[in-house]
Amino acid sequence: MKLDQVCxxxxxxxxxxxxxxxxxxxxxxxxxxxLNNKLxxxxxxxxxxxxxxxxxxxxxxxxxxxxxxxxRRLPGDKYIVCNSDEGEPxxxxxxxxxxxxxxxxxxxMIIAGYTIGAQTGYNYIRGEFFEPIERFEAALEEAREAGYxxxxxxxxxxxxxxxxxxxxxxxxxxxxxxxxxSLEGKKGQxxxxxxxxxxxxxxxxxTTINNTESLASIPVILQHGADWFHELGTPNNGGSKIFCMxxxxxxxxxxxxxLGTPFAELLELAGGVRNGxxxxxxxxxxxxxxxxxxxxxxxxDMSYDxxxxxxxxxxxxxxxxxxxxxxxxxxxxxxxYFYYEESCGQCTPxxxxxxxxxxxxxxxxxxxxxxEDLDRLVDVAENINGNTICALGDAAxxxxxxxxxxxRDEFQYHIDHxxxxxNTA
Amino acid sequence: MTEMVLTGPKQTLFTxxxxxxxxxxxxxxxxxxxxxxxxxxxxxxxxxxxxxxxRAIMDALAEYLSISSISVYEVATFYSMFELEPVGKHKxxxxxxxxxxxxxxxxxxxxxxxxxAIKPGETTADGLFTxxxxxxxxxxxxxxxxxxxxQYHEYLTKEKIDALIDEVQS
Ligand SMILES: Cc1cc2nc3c(=O)[nH]c(=O)nc-3n(C[C@H](O)[C@H](O)[C@H](O)COP(=O)(O)O)c2cc1C
Ligand code: SF4
Ligand code: FES
Numbered sequence: 001m002k003l004d005q006v007c008x009x010x011x012x013x014x015x016x017x018x019x020x021x022x023x024x025x026x027x028x029x030x031x032x033x034x035l036n037n038k039l040x041x042x043x044x045x046x047x048x049x050x051x052x053x054x055x056x057x058x059x060x061x062x063x064x065x066x067x068x069x070x071x072r073r074l075p076g077d078k079y080i081v082c083n084s085d086e087g088e089p090x091x092x093x094x095x096x097x098x099x100x101x102x103x104x105x106x107x108x109m110i111i112a113g114y115t116i117g118a119q120t121g122y123n124y125i126r127g128e129f130f131e132p133i134e135r136f137e138a139a140l141e142e143a144r145e146a147g148y149x150x151x152x153x154x155x156x157x158x159x160x161x162x163x164x165x166x167x168x169x170x171x172x173x174x175x176x177x178x179x180x181x182s183l184e185g186k187k188g189q190x191x192x193x194x195x196x197x198x199x200x201x202x203x204x205x206x207t208t209i210n211n212t213e214s215l216a217s218i219p220v221i222l223q224h225g226a227d228w229f230h231e232l233g234t235p236n237n238g239g240s241k242i243f244c245m246x247x248x249x250x251x252x253x254x255x256x257x258x259l260g261t262p263f264a265e266l267l268e269l270a271g272g273v274r275n276g277x278x279x280x281x282x283x284x285x286x287x288x289x290x291x292x293x294x295x296x297x298x299x300x301d302m303s304y305d306x307x308x309x310x311x312x313x314x315x316x317x318x319x320x321x322x323x324x325x326x327x328x329x330x331x332x333x334x335x336x337y338f339y340y341e342e343s344c345g346q347c348t349p350x351x352x353x354x355x356x357x358x359x360x361x362x363x364x365x366x367x368x369x370x371x372e373d374l375d376r377l378v379d380v381a382e383n384i385n386g387n388t389i390c391a392l393g394d395a396a397x398x399x400x401x402x403x404x405x406x407x408r409d410e411f412q413y414h415i416d417h418x419x420x421x422x423n424t425a
Numbered sequence: 426m427t428e429m430v431l432t433g434p435k436q437t438l439f440t441x442x443x444x445x446x447x448x449x450x451x452x453x454x455x456x457x458x459x460x461x462x463x464x465x466x467x468x469x470x471x472x473x474x475x476x477x478x479x480r481a482i483m484d485a486l487a488e489y490l491s492i493s494s495i496s497v498y499e500v501a502t503f504y505s506m507f508e509l510e511p512v513g514k515h516k517x518x519x520x521x522x523x524x525x526x527x528x529x530x531x532x533x534x535x536x537x538x539x540x541x542a543i544k545p546g547e548t549t550a551d552g553l554f555t556x557x558x559x560x561x562x563x564x565x566x567x568x569x570x571x572x573x574x575x576q577y578h579e580y581l582t583k584e585k586i587d588a589l590i591d592e593v594q595s
Binding site (some may be wrong): 077086087088089090091092094095120122126127128129130131163165166167168169170182183184185186187188203244245246247248252254283287318320321322326331334335338341 | 521
């Protein structure tokens with residue numbers, strides 16, 4: 001299996017995060033080539049489209065297509081924004097990209113700026129990431145000194161400035177329009193869409209927002225070619241992906257493997273399920289993606305289309321592994337609490353619904369559940385779904401529906417007996 | 426440390442050193458968009474003020490950025506990293522979200538509560554520690570984990586917690 005081909009390609013170097021290290025793997029050559037030969041933005045977009053790169057922030061939207069929406073010839077300010085807010089429980093890959101290979105994010109952002117016609121970029125990094133922020137800032141300094149940032153880059157006439165912005169602890173700011181509000185110095189409350197950011201983004205100007213891992217993939221695609229990247233993965237699921245293997249595995253960690261890798265192989269890479277235990281269930285893409293029981297999961301491939309077969313989502317590649325000691329009611333209670341805590345409160349179904357979901361799951365976990373609770377939980381969750389300004393509402397609903405669908409017995413047992421089924425904690 | 430100046434003309438607010446730090450952030454945004462710097466500025470002022478933001482500091486920042494006080498309060502109350510009341514010298518934020526929970530964050534929380542004799546949200550009597558229970562901090566492969574001041578501590582055990590606290594107390 002090919003490991004560390006894209007975002008972690010400097011990991012074998014020590015230190016891996018300096019300009020020197022990045023140059024050793026061919027860093028900034030793509031940018032230099034683009035600037036020296038004034039490559040056509042359309043041809044760059046074409047290559048990104050052909051690479052089948054899909055957004056790594058969770059939704060899996062094709063990056064090339066997103067870039068093509070930008071009105072690049074429109075005069076005036078336009079922006080490229082990198083989403084390093086990383087807050088979906090189970091997700092911790094952007095932190096390592098920023099710590100171990102920050103220059104690749106910078107090169108990706110400059111190329112993105114050139115392609116979509118933006119002269120300014122902001123990398124929105126969550127406030128708690130003190131170490132990644134420091135690394136990214138140091139890398140920015142190096143890039144500036146090397147002439148990759150500023151005016152008239154390498155004599156091409158292209159100007160580009162790139163800045164770090166910091167958050168301050170609010171999961172909702174990972175949602176792209178909440179992030180823009182936050183970047184404008186406001187509360188992180190999502191905007192109605194449409195208008196989409198490509199038309200009305202930061203300060204009301206055309207803006208493209210991409211995840212850290214998506215942007216860090218760009219230089220590698222253009223260096224090795226769209227076909228190379230596409231073939232690394234599977235059709236329509238180009239490249240490799242960082243999977244955050246967390247929970248009950250022997251070797252938790254971030255593993256960068258080709259999309260389409262069988263889950264069973266990925267699990268083995270992470271040392272398998274905690275010693276002496278059996279796999280029970282997996283949340284494949286972060287806490288908002290539907291849970292998948294072990295038997296089904298063991299037959300799936302780790303790609304967007306592969307996980308969709310089990311009616312779940314690859315999301316941000318945040319694989320939360322649960323063994324046979326896990327109480328599914330308790331796990332759901334913790335997840336439900338998170339969405340309740342992080343709802344920004346703008347829409348009634350989300351604000352009221354997330355609180356209600358949490359309280360009822362907690363009641364079941366505490367042994368006070370009522371028979372009608374299960375059907376009503378699913379009802380309320382389904383009513384939030386699709387009736388809100390942003391996708392946090394759906395994110396709160398999906399775990400509830402899927403946990404009850406696949407582990408109804410366990411919820412029923414809690415209601416009937418006021419406690420966990422035997423072997424679980 | 427020189428006392429922060431919180432009233433008077435803009436050019437003399439805070440301290441010179443702080444003004445330089447704030448101006449570095451303000452310069453990142455387009456002309457007339459100084460409000461964008463409100464979060465980074467609040468971080469800087471909170472740190473300079475022993476970990477929390479007083480009303481007077483927020484008012485002074487509003488004045489400095491030429492925005493309304495209410496827009497600063499709104500931000501300070503929305504984001505969980507900002508403290509609106511005094512906190513201990515060291516802030517411990519323990520993640521108890523799903524990946525950390527699966528790896529034993531509950532026992533770590535219990536141990537912390539015992540060692541410090543406080544509950545989440547409280548500060549020790551000696552003013553050394555404030556304990557907070559927080560949502561995912563994006564380091565789930567190192568679960569269970571916590572943030573103390575600016576440092577992540579991963580793969581926590583009771584022994585590691587003891588060592589961490591002993592070091593601060595000694
Ligand atoms: C509640 C919520 C939280 C989100 N959090 C993040 C995040 O932390 N990082 C991220 O890249 N995308 C996050 N997203 C997705 C973004 O809105 C956006 O789709 C993404 O940054 C686009 O980048 P991509 O196309 O490169 O994936 C979140 C979405 C929602 C609804
Ligand atoms: S769905 Fe929830 S988080 Fe999203 S805008 Fe509405 S209230 Fe806020
Ligand atoms: S769940 Fe604890 S750091 Fe992510």
